Amino acid sequence: xxELRDSVLRVEHLTMRFGGLVAVDDLSFDVxxxxxxxxxxxxxxGKTTVFNCITGFYNASEGRLALLxxxxxxxxxxxxxxxxxxxxLRQANGAxxxxxxxxxxxxxxxxxxxxxxQNIRLFPGMTVLENLMVAQHNALMLASGFTFLGxxxxxxxxxxxxxxxEKARSWLDRxxxxxxxxxxxxxxxxxxxxxxxxxRAMCTDPVLLCLDEPAAGLNPHESAELNALLLxxxxxxxxxxxxxxxxxxxxxxxxxxxxxxxxGVKIADGTPEEVRNDPSVIAAYLxxxxxxxxxxxAEVGL
Amino acid sequence: xxxxxxxxxxxxxxxxxxxxxxxAGLAALxxxxxxxxxxGFWARNVGEGLLLVTRWDALAIVVLxxxxxxxxxxxxxxxxxxxxxxxxxxxxxxxxxxxxxxxxPFAIGFVIVYPLVAIAGAGMRGSxxxxxxxxxxxxxxxxxxxxxxxxxxxxxxxxxxxxxxYAVGAYSYALLAKTFGLTFWILLPLAGVLASFWGILLxxxxxxxxxxYLAIVTLAFGEIIRIVIVxxxxxxxxxxxxxxxxxxxxxxxxxxxxxxxxxAVFGLEFTPLHRTIFLYxxxxxxxxxxxWVTVRLRRLPVGRAxxxxxxxxxxxxxxxxNTTNTKLTAFAMGAMFAGFAGSFFAARQGFISPExxxxxxxATILSIVVLGGMGSQVGVAIAAIVMIGxxxxxxxxxxxxxxxxxxxxxxxYRMLLFGFCMVLIMVWRPRGLIATRTPSVxxxxxxxxxxxxxxxxxG
Numbered sequence: 001x002x003e004l005r006d007s008v009l010r011v012e013h014l015t016m017r018f019g020g021l022v023a024v025d026d027l028s029f030d031v032x033x034x035x036x037x038x039x040x041x042x043x044x045x046g047k048t049t050v051f052n053c054i055t056g057f058y059n060a061s062e063g064r065l066a067l068l069x070x071x072x073x074x075x076x077x078x079x080x081x082x083x084x085x086x087x088x089l090r091q092a093n094g095a096x097x098x099x100x101x102x103x104x105x106x107x108x109x110x111x112x113x114x115x116x117x118q119n120i121r122l123f124p125g126m127t128v129l130e131n132l133m134v135a136q137h138n139a140l141m142l143a144s145g146f147t148f149l150g151x152x153x154x155x156x157x158x159x160x161x162x163x164x165x166e167k168a169r170s171w172l173d174r175x176x177x178x179x180x181x182x183x184x185x186x187x188x189x190x191x192x193x194x195x196x197x198x199x200r201a202m203c204t205d206p207v208l209l210c211l212d213e214p215a216a217g218l219n220p221h222e223s224a225e226l227n228a229l230l231l232x233x234x235x236x237x238x239x240x241x242x243x244x245x246x247x248x249x250x251x252x253x254x255x256x257x258x259x260x261x262x263x264g265v266k267i268a269d270g271t272p273e274e275v276r277n278d279p280s281v282i283a284a285y286l287x288x289x290x291x292x293x294x295x296x297x298a299e300v301g302l
Numbered sequence: 303x304x305x306x307x308x309x310x311x312x313x314x315x316x317x318x319x320x321x322x323x324x325x326a327g328l329a330a331l332x333x334x335x336x337x338x339x340x341x342g343f344w345a346r347n348v349g350e351g352l353l354l355v356t357r358w359d360a361l362a363i364v365v366l367x368x369x370x371x372x373x374x375x376x377x378x379x380x381x382x383x384x385x386x387x388x389x390x391x392x393x394x395x396x397x398x399x400x401x402x403x404x405x406x407p408f409a410i411g412f413v414i415v416y417p418l419v420a421i422a423g424a425g426m427r428g429s430x431x432x433x434x435x436x437x438x439x440x441x442x443x444x445x446x447x448x449x450x451x452x453x454x455x456x457x458x459x460x461x462x463x464x465x466x467x468y469a470v471g472a473y474s475y476a477l478l479a480k481t482f483g484l485t486f487w488i489l490l491p492l493a494g495v496l497a498s499f500w501g502i503l504l505x506x507x508x509x510x511x512x513x514x515y516l517a518i519v520t521l522a523f524g525e526i527i528r529i530v531i532v533x534x535x536x537x538x539x540x541x542x543x544x545x546x547x548x549x550x551x552x553x554x555x556x557x558x559x560x561x562x563x564x565x566a567v568f569g570l571e572f573t574p575l576h577r578t579i580f581l582y583x584x585x586x587x588x589x590x591x592x593x594w595v596t597v598r599l600r601r602l603p604v605g606r607a608x609x610x611x612x613x614x615x616x617x618x619x620x621x622x623x624n625t626t627n628t629k630l631t632a633f634a635m636g637a638m639f640a641g642f643a644g645s646f647f648a649a650r651q652g653f654i655s656p657e658x659x660x661x662x663x664x665a666t667i668l669s670i671v672v673l674g675g676m677g678s679q680v681g682v683a684i685a686a687i688v689m690i691g692x693x694x695x696x697x698x699x700x701x702x703x704x705x706x707x708x709x710x711x712x713x714x715y716r717m718l719l720f721g722f723c724m725v726l727i728m729v730w731r732p733r734g735l736i737a738t739r740t741p742s743v744x745x746x747x748x749x750x751x752x753x754x755x756x757x758x759x760x761g
Contacts (some may be wrong), residue, residue: 057616094460102462105618106622108619108620117617117620121617123614124611124756126606126609127744127749129741130741132619135621137621138622143380147599147602150603151602153600154717181744181746181750182745182748182749184751184755194657200621204622231390
């Protein structure tokens with residue numbers, strides 16, 4: 001293991017227990033900077049739990065979740081940061097964050113990790129544009145002088161608001177929803193809601209985007225559109241992406257790396273090609289023991 | 303084919319009528335069970351004992367009214383409402399858009415000239431009642447409604463103890479003005495600050511709770527404040543209340559009949575109306591300020607975060623919004639306006655006691671917000687006029703005595719009217735008078751959002 005791997009997130013020995021149930025057991029993996037990493041596994045494998053730990057919605061029982069901005073050399077300071085009590089280390093050339101020490105909103109606000117949800121969580125009674133404006137809350141809050149300057153109509157706030165609307169519009173153009181900007185988000189068709197949720201997460205300027213089953217419920221055409229959007233995000237913004245997905249057409253096509261989870265334990269970690277041929281992965285998905293894989297494969301004609 | 307469908311409709315109409323009759327019968331039965339002890343029996347004091355009088359005629363009338371109302375609802379009102387809702391998607395007629403456009407400027411213009419209208423209509427002497435009992439009284443509740451609307455309507459936090467902050471404002475003004483002799487214009491902002499301080503203090507432990515639990519704890523907070531006021535006799539004088547609270551002056555000129563009073567200084571004939579009109583314009587300015595601030599706040603990130611919080615708290619947290627701070631600002635902001643209204647109330651009455659800050663006040667303000675439509679300023683203002691003005695107008699209905707006899711007192715039926723209004727609104731418009739939401743920002747055009755999509759909040 002070299003200390004200079006170019007990863008943006010390092011998950012080390014992550015364990016999450018709910019009472020007697022061990023949902024995630026001693027899980028370690030890396031998310032490469034500027035890459036698309038997929039987290040897959042059968043239902044109940046603990047994928048969403050991992051997400052909730054990373055984004056601060058759960059407090060991990062054990063383990064370290066370290067996120068890096070900027071210079072990879074900073075990884076060398078990780079142990080020193082862990083030994084000290086603080087949440088983060090900021091330097092001129094970047095910053096290091098220990099996500100397990102941060103509450104959920106700070107994970108997004110400071111460490112800049114954004115997420116979407118398995119069951120879409122838009123603000124249905126607000127317009128599409130408003131959804132994207134809420135996502136820029138922290139930047140606008142600062143520009144409005146924590147409300148006081150904005151209340152008296154300070155010009156700097158008006159400028160910041162125009163810029164925020166412009167940013168929202170550019171995202172709407174990219175997800176093809178500009179014409180529906182002033183419609184309530186709850187009125188959008190399902191596929192558009194999925195795309196809007198991704199755009200909303202991107203409006204927080206994340207370095208790491210966590211997508212929880214972004215292709216669930218999409219038809220093949222919409223899935224292809226989503227693939228294009230994710231590749232585009234990686235290309236243009238350099239945002240690293242971590243995604244949970246069941247749709248193998250999405251996973252195999254766009255991921256650079258796949259981590260496979262079963263019963264909270266990592267059973268495989270590698271390129272799509274490696275994972276596709278891993279017998280333990282096939283066994284987990286088919287629900288049989290490793291030794292029986294060949295027999296079952298022969299039966300189903302794989 | 304057509305004959306068959308005719309048969310089907312005829313059949314469904316028949317079952318509809320049968321269904322409605324059964325419903326009406328059930329309602330009558332329920333009303334009979336409920337009103338038998340309430341109306342059917344009447345215990346009268348006669349000399350040394352109680353005499354139980356039965357009033358079968360009154361009971362029969364009430365039961366018949368309930369059954370008839372239910373029958374009317376299921377046969378006429380319900381199908382009509384269904385048709386109305388089906389037409390909801392149609393484009394609004396031009397008169398309605400014109401009304402929406404001109405209503406607010408017209409309404410503001412009207413409330414500004416209202417005292418003059420009252421003087422023209424009722425004369426100098428008679429107009430005091432109209433400016434004071436109707437104008438000022440309604441505007442206090444409009445302001446309280448606007449303030450609570452921030453907490454309940456925008457942030458979606460159910461607050462049943464709002465009157466506590468009103469009380470804090472009123473007692474702050476009364477005590478500080480009497481003890482330190484500070485003037486109204488210094489104490490008005492101070493009362494707002496103190497009330498919002500208490501709002502934050504309450505907010506910290508409470509905002510972890512959601513929904514029903516939050517409602518119960520805020521209710522308890524309202525009662526705690528009232529009971530502290532009742533029992534801390536040294537400071538607040540308990541039930542007896544605080545009397546002779548200094549009244550606001552016109553920039554240092556008092557409103558009295560003295561030589562240096564307002565009337566003498568401006569060469570007018572002394573009348574108490576001067577003070578009343580002055581107070582009217584103060585509360586009008588305060589209510590407009592509240593409305594203006596709320597409108598501005600909705601377009602600022604904090605206001606958008608409030609509404610996002612009402613829609614989905616977890617999504618808010620995933621977008622980096624500090625939900626605790628956001629809720630606290632909503633609480634503090636709502637409490638501040640209640641504090642303003644409270645200090646105005648103390649200055650206007652000149653006397654306050656815990657009686658004015660009971661739970662029924664919180665309930666009245668909350669029902670104004672709910673009836674008006676959560677989040678809607680115009681709706682809240684209309685609801686306040688109907689609820690408070692309706693109560694006041696009861697006193698004016700003397701002509702009813704000619705119909706029902708000399709000992710008929712219309713004000714006794716206030717609560718009945720309240721309840722009737724509530725039921726009517728909840729049937730006709732379950733989400734309040736104005737339930738649609740106006741977006742805070744738009745790209746091409748501002749479209750209103752149907753109430754069905756807007757969440758009510760759960761915490």
